[in-house]
Each structure stands twice: as C-alpha cells, then as structure tokens.
Amino acid sequence: MAQQNVVKKESEMAQEGFEPRILGFFCHWCCYAAADSAGVSRYQYPPNVRVIRVMCTGRIDARFILEAFRCGADGVFTGG
Amino acid sequence: MCTMYCPRPVVDTYNERLDITRAPHIDYAQAIPSSYYIDAKACLRVNYETCNLCAQTCTAGAIDFSQQPKELELKVGAVVLTPGFGRVDDEVLERFGYGRFPDVLTAFEFERLTCASGPTEGHIVRPSDNQVPKKIAFLQCIGSRDETCGNGYCSSVCCMYAVKEASVAKEHEPDLDISIFFMDVRTMGKGFDEARKRAQEKYGINVIRARVPRVDQVDGKLALTWTTGDGEHHSDLFDMVVLSVGLESPEDAETIARVTDIELNHYNFCRTSVDSPLLSSRGGVLVAGAFQGPKDIPESVTQASGAAAIASELLADARNSQTVTVTYPDEDKALEEEEPRIGVFVCHCGVNIAGVVDVKAVRDYAGTLPGVVLYEDTLYSCSQDALKSIAEKIKENRLNRVVISACSPRTHEPLFQETLRSIGLNPALVEMANIRDQCAWVHAQEPDKATEKAKDLVRMAVAKARLLTPLDQPTVDVTPSALVIGGGAAGMSAALSIADQGYKVVLVERSKELGGNLKRLKWTLDGQDASKVLKDMIKKVKAHKNIQVFTGSQVESVSGYVGNFTSALSRQGKTEMINHGVIVLATGGREYKPKGYAYGDSTRIVTQLELEEKLARGRGFLRNARNVVMIQCVGSRGDDMQHCSRLCCIQAVKNALKLKELKPELNIYIFYRDMRTYGFYEDLYREARKQGVKFIRYTLDRKPEVIKQSRGIKVRAFDELIGEDLEIPASLVVLSAGIAPGENEELSKIIKAPLTSEGFFLEAHAKLRPVEVAVDGVYLCGLAHGPKSLEESVAQAKAAAAKATIPLAKGKVAVAPIVSKVDQDKCIGCGICESLCPFNAIVLEKVGKRKKAKTITASCKGCGVCASHCPTIAISMGGFTDEAIMAQIHAFSPEGCEEA
Amino acid sequence: MAETCRQFLADCGINPERLALEWASAAEAPRFVELITGYVNSIKEKGEIGSAEGEADSETIKRRLAAAVKAAEARKPRIALGNLAKRLHKEGDFSKEAIEKGVSSKILPALRAERIKEELLMLLAQGPMDMKELSKALWADEGEIEKPLSQLVKKGVIEEKDGKYSLADK
Amino acid sequence: MAKSGAIMVLGGGVAGVQTALDLSELGYYVYLVEKKASIGGVMAQLDKTFPTNDCSL
Secondary structure: OOHHHOOOOOOOOOOOOOOOOEEEEEEOOOHHHHHHHHHHOOOOOOOOEEEEEEOOHHHOOHHHHHHHHHOOOOEEEEEO | OHHHHOOOEEEOOOOOOOOEEEOEEOOOOOOEOOOOEEOOOOOHHHHHOOOOHHHHHOOOOOOOOOOOOOOOOOOOOEEEEOOOOEOOOHHHHHOOOEOOEOOEEEHHHHHHHHOOOOOOOOOOOOOOOOOOOOEEEEEEEEOOOEHHHOEOOOOOOHHHHHHHHHHHHHHHOOOOEEEEEEOOOOOOOOOHHHHHHHHHHHHOOEEEEOOOOOOEEEOOEEEEEEEOOOOOEEEEEEOEEEEEEOOEOOOOHHHHHHHHOOOEOOOOOEOOEOOEOOEOOOOOEEEOHHHHOOOOHHHHHHHHHHHHHHHHHHOHHHOOOOOOOOOOOOOOHHHHHOOOOEEEEEEOOOOOOOOOOOHHHHHHHHHOOOOEEEEEEEOOOOOHHHHHHHHHHHHHOOOOEEEEEEOOHHHHHHHHHHHHHHOOOOHHHEEEEEOHHHHHOOOOOOHHHHHHHHHHHHHHHHHHHHOOOOOOOOEEEOOOEEEEEOOOHHHHHHHHHHHHOOOEEEEEOOOOOOOHHHHHOOEOOOOOEHHHHHHHHHHHHHHOOOEEEEOOEEEEEEEEEOOEEEEEEEEOOEEEEEEEOEEEEOOOEEEOOOOOOOOOOOOOEEEHHHHHHHHHHOOHHHOOOOEEEEEEEEOOOOOOOOOOOOOHHHHHHHHHHHHHHHOOOOEEEEEEOOOOOOHHHHHHHHHHHHOOOEEEEOOHHHOOEEEEOOOOEEEEEEEOOOOEEEEEEEOEEEEEEOEEEOOOHHHHHHHOOOEOOOOOEOOOEOOOEOOEOOOOOEEEOHHHOOOOOHHHHHHHHHHHHHHHHHHHHHOEEEOOOOOEEEOOOOOOOOOHHHHHOOOOOEEEEEEOOEEEEEEOOOOOOOOOHHHHOOOOOOEEEOOOOHHHHHHHHHHHOOOOOOOO | OHHHHHHHHHHOOOOHHHEEEEOOOOOOHHHHHHHHHHHHHHHHHHOOOOOOOOOOOHHHHHHHHHHHHHHHHOHHHHHHHHHHHHHHHHHOOOOHHHHHHHHHHHHHHHHHHHHHHHHHHHHHHHOOEEHHHHHHHHOOOHHHHHHHHHHHHHHOOEEEEOOEEEEOOO | OOOOOEEEEEOOOHHHHHHHHHHHHOOOEEEEEOOOOOEOHHHHHOOEEOOOOEEOO
16 A cells, blocks of 8 residues: 555544434344344434445445445444 | 214223223224224213214214114134233222322323323323322232232232333433332243343332332321331332232133133133143133233233134134135336325324424425425324325325335334235335334434434435335245254144144154153143153154154254245254245253252252152152252352243242152252242242241342252351341252253254344244244244243244244245346356355356346345345345435435435 | 455545444344444544544545445456455355455455546546646556556547646547 | 134234234134224233333334
8 A cells, every 4th residue: 555645634533522424234134123122122322323224234235335435424334 | 073072071991090081982093993982881872862962073974873782693613712801809909098099000000101192191190299209119919919819829910010110110200219019029031030130220220029018198198118028127108109910810701701611710710721721621712811821911922823723723624714815906007107206204103203303393304305295294103094094195195105204114114015005006115214213212312313313314215215116026835834843842732733733744853752851840830740741742743644753853954935945854864855834943941050059969969850850760869858958040040041940930839849748747948039930820839838838038149058068968048037047957959940042053043043142042023923033934932932831832832833834824925025136138147146145046047148147036035145246236136226225325415415 | 345345445545444344133232232332432533534544535535435436336346356255155264364365465456446547537537637646646656557547548538748647628 | 514714712902813813814714802992902001011111002
C-alpha cells in the first residue's frame, strides 16, 4: 500500500453529541429474530441503526456495503 | 352508535369490573367476531320490554329483538373440552380484605390497570383516591395451596404472573416499592427461573418468603403482618395489595361433566392419568388446557394441539369428509403492472408504538414520499376491523403496493399478505417497516430519536415497495411419512400418534432398546408402575403396521425441506437413506451427573433415579437405614446449570413417600430451595409433611455439605428456623440431580435447529408455537425441549404429532416465493453458485452447447449466497432483488443518495 | 465477502472497523443488544466517516466509493471472489489466515485495478491532471496508473497533452 | 357406521382456539362453542405474558 499517500488526520476524539448513522443488514432467521426478541424483552440499545432485512447474510453483496458507505453511513453492521 | 345511546350502564367484565360500558358493546378492539353484542342480563328491552333505543339508532338495522335462542343438534365424531378455569370465590378473597377495602385488587384487575387499553390507559392508580401508590404488596397463593377453601393444589401460574405484573408496574412507575409474598417461588417453566431472576435484579422487586394471613386497613393504608422462616414477626403498611388469585375448576364443571358423562377429580377438574393426560374417562371426549389441571399458556397450547392429534387419530378415516375450501379472487394483473400507487399504514399498536413514536408525524412524513397516494394511522392494524378497513382502502384508492409500518414481518407479514390476497393482489406486494420490536420497544427512553428512526424505516420500506413485483406461489408435494428421532416416551408417543393418524413413521433410537429415561423410573408421579407403562408402549410401537423401528441407529445427515426430506441413517456401520416429509425431535435428556456432595465416594450417595433403580432391585439396602437425606437442586438453578429442572421436587416427594411406605420409621430430611410441587402434586407434598418428612430450606450461598467419613456419612447444613448448623448422620443421601440436555449439538447442526443457551432445542415461539422449531417441517417434544414430567412429555409428543401430521394430511406445502431466479442470458455457467449453495438448490444444466445454472425452487431457501457471488449478476432473489436492496440503501440517507 | 470488503475499504481509505460482521442466533437477544451497543459506541469514538485516523476526507471517500461500487460490479473481481469462495468451500478451510491470504492475493488486486480505472475517469471528468496529481489523488503509484491509463488512451477515451491527461472530446 | 369428520370444541380460550385451528388444518370440520360474545378467553385480557412480556393478543 502506498503508505506515504495516506492523508494523516489528527484522531478526533469522539465528539460530544455525534450520532453516527449506521446501516444494518440482518439475517431474517438469526440477527433479525434476535433484534425482535430484544424488543419483546424491552432491552434498550442506541437508536442509530437502520435495518435492512435479508434472508441470510450470504445475500449481502460487496456492492451493498460500499454503496452504504457512499450514501453516508458511518458504519455498516452485518448480523448473521 | 348503539353503545352511545344505551341508557343502561353495565360493568365492563373484560376490564375486570374496573370500568363501565353499556348493554350493547364490544369486549375489546381485537375481539373476534368483532361485532357488538347486547348483554342480555342488563338490557332493558330484553328484561322489561322497554327502551328499544338502540334498535332505532342502528344505521345498519342490525339489532333485532325478535331473535329467539335456538337449539342446534350437531353430529360430531369427537368432543374436546377446553372450558378453561374458574375464579376463586369472593368469599375467600374477602378474608384478605377484598370487597371491604377498595385498594385490595385481584391480580386480574391489576392486569387491566397496567394495560394500555385498560380502564386507566395503563396508569397505575389506587381505586380509593386515584393516586399513584408508592408501596404495593402481592400476596401469592390466594385460593391455592389452601385446604381451608378446598383448593389444596398449586395453581402453577400465579408466581409467573405476579413477577410479570410487578415488572410491568415498575416499568410504568420506576419508583414503586413492590414486595411479593411467596410461600415458595415456583417459576419452573422453561426459561422462567432465569427470567424471574433477571426481573428481580433489574426492577428491584422484594421477595419475601411468608404467607400473609389477613389484610387490615389502618388510616387509609393496608396493614400486613407476617412471620419469616427464621421465626421473626414483621408488619408494614402498603398503599395497594394485589391478590394473586389461583385458578379454580370452571364454574360449570359439574354441568359439563354431567352433560358429557365424564368423571371429575377431587378438585372438580377433569380426571386424567399420567400416561394419557388428554383423555377423559369417556372415549371420544378429550380435554385440554386448564380444565385438565391449572396450567400456563404454552402448556395449554401444547395440550390443545395434543387433543387435536388424538381426535385426528380417532377419526382418521373421516378426514376431509366435511371440510370446505376457501377460494381467493383472481389477481388484478393490470393494476399490479401500473405505476406504483403506495398506501402506508402506520400502526399505533395501542401504546406499544404510539407511546414512544409520534405516529401521526410518521404518517404525515410518509405522505411526502414519492409514490405514496394514501397514508393513514391505525390503532391496531392486526385487528379484524382494521384489516377489513385496510382492504377497503386498498380497493377504494386502487393501491398496488402497501407498506405496513407496525411490528415484525416475522410474525405479522403473513396476516397482511392474506389481506392482499383476499382482494385480488399478489401477497408479495406488501412490505413492513418494523417500528415496534426494533424501534419503539427498544428506544423507549428516546422518543424523538425513535420517531426519526421510524421515519427512516418507513422511507426505506417505501423505497423497496416501489420495486416490489408479484411473485408466484409454488407448491410441492409431500412425502407422506415422518422421521421421529429418539425412542423414549416422547418419541414413541409421537410415533404412535402419527401412525394412528394414518401415516408411516420411521422411529430412530440411538441405544439398543426403546424406552429412554422411562427405563430407569420405578413409579410414575401418580404412583403407577412405570415399567408397565413402558412395556405397553413398546408393545404398541413394535406391533404397529405404520411404524418401522431402527434401534442402535443414528441420523447422519438430513437434506431437503418440509415435505421432502432425505436422511441418512447409520446402523452398525451401514447407511440407509430414507425419504420423509417431516421430522420430530424427541432426543430426550439425561440426569445431571452431580459434582461435589461426595457423589461417587459411597454407594450410599445416589441420585433419585439411582434410588429408584435400587428400589426396583429390592429393598434390602433399607434394612439398617435410619436417616435419609435428600438434597434438591443439585446441578439446577445456578448450582451448575442455570435452569430449574422442574421435576425433581415432585420426584423427591414421591420417593420420600414410597420410602415411608416401605419403612415408616425412617427419618427423611429434604433440603430444598423452593418446593416446586406444582398443580395437583401439591397433594403429595402436603401428604409428605403430614407423614413427618422434614423439609428444610437452604440458600445457594449456604449449601448443605455431604461429608464421607471413615464410618458412615454426615450431612451438615444451616437450619434457618433455629439459626444453627444441623448435623445429620445419614444412612442414605439422595441427590435430586437435575435434568441436563442430551447431546444435541450435532443434530442441531445437521438439522439447523437452534439450541437455547442451556443446550435444549429452541421452540419457534415460547407461547404460541411451543412444539415447532424455526426450521419448517421440524417439530419438538419431550426432554429435548426442556425438563418435564412423563405426563407433560406425552401431551407434548401428541402436540408435535398433530403439527407434524398437518403437512402430511395436506399433501402439499406452499414454498415461500423468495427463491432465486437465474437469468440464463447473463449466466456464463461458471458453477460458482452451484458449489456455494448450502441447500443444493442450484444445478447446472445444458442449454444448447453451454452450461447454465438453474434453481430447484422447492429446495431454495432464499438465502441469496448465489446472487451475491454471481460474477455476472445474473441471479435475482424474489422479494429481495438487488434493485430493491439498493433502493433501500439509497433511501437510508435522509437527503437521498443519487445513483452513482 | 466481509474480509474482501474490509481490505477493499482500507484500500479506499476507510477504517475497515467501520464494517462489523457479528453473529447472534434467534435465542440471543441479550448478546445482540451487547453487540449492537458496543458497535455503535465504537463508531461514536471513531467519529464521522472521513474523520478517523488514516481515513480519506469525505469528498475523496464519496468519489472513491462510487468507483469502488463500479469495481465490485465488474466481472473480473467478481470471478476472483466467486472462485475463492468456491475453493475455500471445497477445501473446507475457513481459517482467518486462508481467507486473508486469498483475498489479499487474488481479489484485492483485481478490485483495486478496477477502482483505479473507474476513479481515474471520474477525476479526469472534472478536468485535466498530470501523472503526479493523479498518483496523489488516487492513492496509487505511477506504475499502477500507467497500465489502465495507456489502455484508455489507446481506446481513445483519454487524451494526453504536455503530460496532462484529459477525457477525449467526443 | 361411518365416523363423522366433525369435532366439537367446547370453550373458546387459547386452548380451544388452538385445538380448533389444528383440527381444521388436519382436515376436520370444527364447531367451536363459546359462552361469551367473542373468543380468546382470559388470554385476551392479558396485556403481556411472562417471561418475555410479549403482547398476548
């Protein structure tokens, strides 16, 4: 990798109030089900993730992930 | 309208008398049928021939007072009794201040108070002054475990509902101080003990082990006094007292018994036996649910399916002789092909969603999205009348795509798909946005952010909806036979039931003989000879023309899908392939092997099953015995395994009584944490106490010690009552070892059926699908599901048999249309998809000179690994096309994201 | 697939830890909550995309990802990915090392080459650039750029004038 | 005598409803008899169910 080309930036500390936008791809049978069950049990977790349901994580194409980042996702969470 | 005009107020029984309605009313919003009815007891017209206001105001002219009761005569092949349970007499409740003090409520009333659709919209207030109470006490065992009111049994559900109601109350009012007064904490169901522990820790609910004898009122507060296990007296004041009332036999039990000519037991429940828990004393009359004995929802549902199996066994010859079939209108293909006209329905789900998410804002936002022509909010989208109105609106507005923004598609999509079908639209044209399970419920503390998220989810769903296309509904034929894995009591019962219903069964048992754990049992819990029960069962199985038994065999592999499985069975190194339509998992469990307690150091330190085996061989070893010590929860409830093994308390009491019978002068000590002799087994517990068996409670931090000495065995334990250590020289120590899961891991992988963290198989839904597994066509029963008694295993096996027979009886199964489809023009025949498909559902075929991939629709599960790995992007997935997912990704960005 | 994305993201100047691949079965709601909470917090720490250490600025990221999506659509890298998956499947070796090695030796070079080609076109669409500028903007050595560049010049898509490259007028 | 392919289920609570549903799927005609104006029994009065506090309707 052309190391010298890496644009060095000062590591910015977690900004107060920064709410990342995260896209999730959840497997219908596993993670999506676990997420439903978390709801049923009223567990609480941060509201930053938007979910796309797929029938299996195997469905996820590299294009989807790259496209998600291009569309401004700060993170992509694939859950099998 | 009629409700509005009725001059006659009526107590609302649905809301447990906490609210008032009118003579014509509807019980609750989701009631089925969802029409209004007139309470004949209260109506002025019916009783006094006056009024008639409602009939005049009904715009539909639907009230007709000239209707008379009619007697119908129906010819049926079987009767299933499911009358449920009755309520404890007010007279019993009055002893605890009910009816005298307004702030003493029954748990049923409290349930309505905590409910969002209840009389107070979920606000917990004292009936006396409408103020929020600060301190609430739950009193357990009201009308249960109480011979003075004739109910000597344990109602088996109150401990759970009390914990639930207390948790819900704490969620509404976090500052509440809640105490629950238990005699024993009986949360013995699957996963219940763990849930109870979590609730206790999370919400800080006080657990007090004491029975409160009475309730008094002092200065507008309720005074309780009680005595704890250490003999100390306590008293305190509470703002509200909730009575955890038990379940009684139904009020009309005697009438039912007379009319159907069946016998009742001494508590007026239906009499049944351990080896056939769903049969009444009269042939063809079956029983399920609380009338068979107090029980919770999953058990009632299990028994219900079990009863269906038995009725189906009885009437197998007459199957399909009287059924009618439903027809759907033809699809409106032209409308489906038009530009998307999307309707968005945003559900309140009572306050489940609307309590957190600003539903109206989400609805209005949906209206701004391209393609949306209708946007509305609904109170409960899944209720009958809401579905009807959604259907009407789809028609009125000529919608051809629908977005339901409500709960999870995993549970509710089929319902809305059905609605579309019923009005001539392809079911694939509905998309759901999950703003409840994955939004409102999990972001309850952040309503603004939850509303933002809900909007985003709706936007993404609408984006996908625009690209939805109609999909075919393929069906495949079913191989009409079953594979039952496990030859214990559960497996044999399931096999017999399926065979009796007229289908072939292959029964596979790993060991050399049938029987499983039942082989080790000497007596059933109701005192029958266990070996006789077992022998009868084995005889029937071996003689049945529809059952083929494979002992000493194992399942090596399973391929296929519901309706068309192919499995490899290995026996003595040889492999045999069999085809079958369904699978029943009855792999059993095993007795936990104790760690510690000097187990293994002496032949006089044994488990309960070892004791029964010893007794089966003769009673000689009791000759010089004086003291017998039993220790409960060995391995269970956080000792090593987390779960409660459910059975050991009853088993210990049963064996203690048998020992007493054999040698009355024995001193028997039982060290326990909570005695969980639920249901009618409470009788055994009471009997054991009566006969002088000594019960001593211990806690996990002060476990009894078993010390093997050079001569004899000593048990040292702390006795709470005297506050001192006890030392008992024991002639025999019996460890109530819990029930551990069998070796399920491998099978779980082969079948892709998930396990719980404890290693038992996981059911598809704890309440409503207790014998189904997440994999279609696979069913579950017996100890493979979790610890349970023989009686429960048999009922569950019948239930699994009912569910397993459904696809066999139908002869066809519908395949979800989410399968892959290969565009053979784009396919280059590389074979990557074929080699990656986990279900062998893609093959290469010759088309002209070249090889092309092709999907075997019936095998495809829609996982999409082929599509994501296709070099030429030639494979698309039904309902999850690249375009649709890309559209969702683009819609993920609030500003929208242009295609690159 | 995930490893491919991670390596490719790093190559594009995005912290690969922004992509998570986790497992939670239907029975594991508590685990799911733990995972998702931990993940959201880790992203919070990293900050907005384009602000973590070693990451390209957001404008570059936008352009580069657009090129990357096109690269992931291209046949060559997809065949490489498919064949690697097929091979791992056949050999039953899903060890981290095997996957990492396979991806870095087979897939990444193909993806990177496609990405450079696509991004090159995008950059030049904005105006002429010389080799030095291109190398800097593309995070690539001149050697890597030369090949696609000369091919595109040959095809007549790109013109060269005084050491500056630009899209050919059509 | 030919057996009847119909079954009567007495009581429309959760157990009765489940029996009726299973029987109809198994190919039998079911008469579901309930005293009250609507089916569902006590479970319909419950807001949540233990241990998951799942909606009970």
